[in-house]
Amino acid sequence: MDDVAALTLSNITVAGVLLVVDFIIRIVALIVVPRNRRPQTAMAWLLAIFFVPYVGVILFLIVGSARLPRGRRRKQRQINDYILETTEGFDLVQRDPPWPSWLEPIVELNRTLGAMPLVGGNRAKLFSNNQEALDAMTEAIRGAKKSLHVEFYILSLDSTTAPFFDALEDAHHRGVVVRVLLDHLGNFQYPGYRRTKRRLNAMGVEWHLMLPFQPLRGKIQRPDLRNHRKIMVVDDTVAYTGSQNVIDTGYQRWKNRRRHLQWKDFMVRFEGPVVAGLDALFITDWYSETNELLERGSASLTAEGTGDLDCQVVPSGPGFPGENNLRLFNSLVYAAQEKVILVSPYFVPDDSMLYAITTAAQSGLRVELFVSEIGDQFFVYHAQRSYYEALLKAGVVIYLYRSPTILHAKHMTIDDDVAVIGSSNMDMRSFTLDLEVSVMIRGKAFIDSLRDVEESYRANSRQLTLEAWEERGFFSSALDNIARLTAAVQ
Secondary structure (H helix, E strand, O other): OHHHHHHHHHHHHHHHHHHHHHHHHHHHHHHHOOOOOOHHHHHHHHHHHHHOHHHHHHHHHHHOOOOOOHHHHHHHHHHHHHHHHHOOOOOOOOOOOOOOOOHHHHHHHHHHOOOOOOEEEEEEEEEOOHHHHHHHHHHHHHOOOOEEEEEEOOEOOOOOOHHHHHHHHHHHHOOOEEEEEEEHHHHHOOOOHHHHHHHHHHHOOEEEEEOOOEHHHOEOOOOOOEEOOEEEEEOOOEEEEEOOOEOOOOOOOHHHHHOOOEEEOOEEEEEOOHHHHHHHHHHHHHHHHHOOOOOOOOOOOOOOOOOOEEEEEEEEOOOOOOOHHHHHHHHHHHHOOOEEEEEOOOEEOOHHHHHHHHHHHHOOOEEEEEEEOOOOOHHHHHHHHOOHHHHHHHOOEEEEEOOOEEEOOOEEEEOOOEEEEEOOOEEHHHHHOEEEEEEEEEOHHHHHHHHHHHHHHHHOEEEEOHHHHHOOOHHHHHHHHHHHHHHOOO
C-alpha cells in the first residue's frame, strides 16, 4: 500500500509540475509572441501554443523569428548604405506629361526603404512562355564576352535546362567570369540537387549556396528564410528577372507529372541603366554569401539609356527593416484612379493589402485578380481560397487560370501608367520571409505589351462568381478557413 501511495503521490506531483509549466508557457507566450508582430500573426502563434503548448513552443523557437542572422543583417545594412551613397542625387527621369502626380511619393518611398533610384532610358522585352524565356537567356549566355551573374531560387539540371548549363560552361571556357548563386533548401527539395552540384563543380565556375542551412558547419538560421530572387546579368548590359526558375516546367516531381501540372511564368529582359540596379542586388547577395564585395561593372545607374521606360529596382526581404514589397504594392493600389490588375500564384494578403484591394474595388475601380484554378501547395492554396468571398463581395473580379497549368507569373498594373514585375508573390511569405526583387516600370509601350499578356490570361481563365462560390460545401469552407490560420504563422 505504501508503494501505491508513493506512486500516486509521485504522479500527482508530476501532473502538478506539468500544469505549472503549462501555465507559465501560456503567460510568457502572451508577453513574448505579440512583440513586433502583426496581430493576425501573433494570434495564430498564440492559438498554436495554447492548443498544443509544447509542440507550439518548439515550433515558435525554430521558425518564430523572421530575422536573418546578425552577421547577414550587418552586411545588408552595409550594402544598402553603399548603394544609397553611391547613387545619391542621381535621377535621370524627365517628368514630362503624362507623369502621374501620385507617383513621386511612391518613388521616394521605395528609395527610403533601400531601393535604387528611378532611372530612365530603359528598354524591355517580355516573355510569357517559359521555353522562349529559357532559350533567350541561354542565347544571351552564349553571346557573353566579359561576365555572367546568375542568381536563381531554383537552378536545377534536367533535360530542359541542360543547354543553359552547357552555355555557362562554354562561357567559362572562353574566359567569361561566371558567378552563380542558388538557394540551398529551394534546390535541396528537388531530385536534381546533387546532379546540379556535380555539374557546377565539373564546369569549374564559382558558385555558392544562398542562405545555406547546414548546422554541422555552423550555418544556422530559421530554415524557411529563403532567397527567392531570379536575376541574370550579362556583360553589365543586359539583365533578366521575373518569376521563372531554371527548371523543367513540371518541376521534376512525380506527383506533378501524375497531375499533368505545368508552370507558366513571366520574365523580362532589360537594357539600360536599370541593369546596374539589378546587378547591384546580385552584388549584395554575393557579398552576403562570400564576404567578397565585387566591384560594380561598367553599367551605371547614371548612364544615359536610349529606351523610353522609367524603372526602379525594389529589393525586399528580412534583411530590410520594412516590408518593402508590401508597402510598394499597397501604395500603388491606393494611388490607382481607374483599374488595378493583379497576377499572383500565391495570394495570401495581410489585412493591409486586403483592405487596399477591397477599398479600391468598393471605390468603383476595376480590380482584377488572376490566380490558378488549382494549387500545388495544399495549405497555401486553401488559405488563398479563404479570401475569395470578401474579394468578390467587394467587387473584385477573380479569374481562375485553367488547370492543369499553374499560373506562376507575378506582376501588377496600375491604370495605364505603372507596372511592377518580379519574383514576389502577394502573400505573407514573400512580404516577410523571402528575399525578393521587384521592378517598378513606367512607360506606355511596356504597359500595352503587358495588357496583351493579361488578355491571354483572360482567354485561358474562367471567371469566378459570388453565387458559384457560395455554393461550395461546408467541409471545403472549413478547410479554407483553417488553412488561413496556418498562413499567418510566421
